[in-house]
Amino acid sequence: MKELIAKYREKGFKLTPQRIAILKFLDGNTSHPAANDIYRNIKKDYPTVSFATVYNTLQALRDRREVAEITIDFQKKHYDPDLRPHHHIICTECNKIADVFQDYSEALRLPYHIKDEFQATANHVNFYGICKKCQKIKKGGTKLCA
Amino acid sequence: MKELIAKYREKGFKLTPQRIAILKFLDGNTSHPAANDIYRNIKKDYPTVSFATVYNTLQALRDRREVAEITIDFQKKHYDPDLRPHHHIICTECNKIADVFQDYSEALRLPYHIKDEFQATANHVNFYGICKKCQKIKKGGTKLCA
DNA sequence: ATTTAGATTAGAATGATTCTAATATTAGAA
DNA sequence: TTCTAATATTAGAATCATTCTAATCTAAAT
Known part of the structure; x- marks a missing residue:
């Protein structure tokens, strides 16, 4: 501290x-x-x-x-x-956000015509999904999750 | 129409x-x-x-x-x-948004421990950068862009 | 032409974020 | 330690995006 x-x-x-x-x-x-x-x-x-x-x-x-x-x-x-460079996944039911430490930097190369137009400074991948807890609840019926 | x-x-x-x-x-x-x-x-x-x-x-x-x-x-x-599945790049100066039609679907595979926790439904890559117009203006001084 | 489910409206309400202007505090200098 | 200047804190107002409400209207099926 x-x-x-x-x-x-x-x-x-x-x-x-x-x-x-x-x-x-x-x-x-x-x-x-x-x-x-x-x-x-x-x-x-x-x-x-x-x-x-x-x-x-x-x-x-x-x-x-x-x-x-x-x-x-x-x-x-x-x-x-x-x-640290990383990405995120959010549960579309309860909005919980989790980290995705996976290096996609090599893969996320921009097409040339974009590079020509933008000087890129950063990127970030948003994943959307449903977390385990909310999957269970959805089957049950009501929607709620910590 | x-x-x-x-x-x-x-x-x-x-x-x-x-x-x-x-x-x-x-x-x-x-x-x-x-x-x-x-x-x-x-x-x-x-x-x-x-x-x-x-x-x-x-x-x-x-x-x-x-x-x-x-x-x-x-x-x-x-x-x-x-x-159509595609991604976006936004100019951090003037907030102009452009499309990025590049297929990253193969590259954006989630790690197993995330797949175990989330049932992923979508993903989207946000790129951030400075557009050509704003690059010129930045050199000049004032910040403004259509 | 009638009917009704669903759409429109003005305006209020909500929620996130920013601003304001008066006051208080930090951190460095004396 | 005390002083000072620069910066932070506060309550509350203001702003902006978005949603809600309740009264009224209209598309489209009959």
Whole structure:
């Protein structure tokens, strides 16, 4: 944890208790939280924290390439502190997001006429599916999943 | 156009003038419009059209698998009447979206432990980059692009 | 022409995200 | 340690995309 704080301070990132709480929450977090998830969690320890702080911090982290923003969900953005190149799969029933660590970089070569038009900087594969839990529930009837 | 209308009527899709205007606008449209783009366009001929109509129609089309919803933009959903499997690239400066007709289906095989957890139904590759126009403008200074 | 299921509308409601302006805090300098 | 400037925090308003509501209207089958 100490190292985490030092690491950000070095980068000229001003550290407040709220920010430290956000960093702690994100550190090693594989749940792909949305802004609201982060807010709810931080609020436990800092009841007066505001959404502005959460969004400001996320923006700062995003600008410094410390978190990745993910567009896989049709409703809202999700955040991922894991910066290793990887992809995601989302359950279309419960919106759970899982990581796909598979290197498709060789395969995802763009056609020449696109390369001619765009200077590509990144790519990301979104997979959609139904998770095990939701498959069971669907057979049962009602739709619900953790 | 006649065929387009017949095609939808067959599918039990009740056709109103507003819906026909939306269908016309979408037919062969490669601009990947968002709901607001569609609304603005229809409003020219039907000044009283409401957002509800646009969204209702898009929902009906989506449910019938007549348009695809795209999550590549961080701000809003875009719609694509082209249902052939393909992918997209978005300019991170001006948000222009272009099509990438390249078949990656063989390459995008999921790892077994994911297949075990998810019953995958679809995938989509988002490419991010800077379009030619915006590359020029960036060198110049200001950021703007059609 | 009648009927009815389904569509349209204005506008309110919701949810995510951004903005504002006043206040408070961090981190570095004195 | 105290001071200061730059930056962060806050509540709440504002914005934007999207969905909902309830009253009214219309397509299309009879």
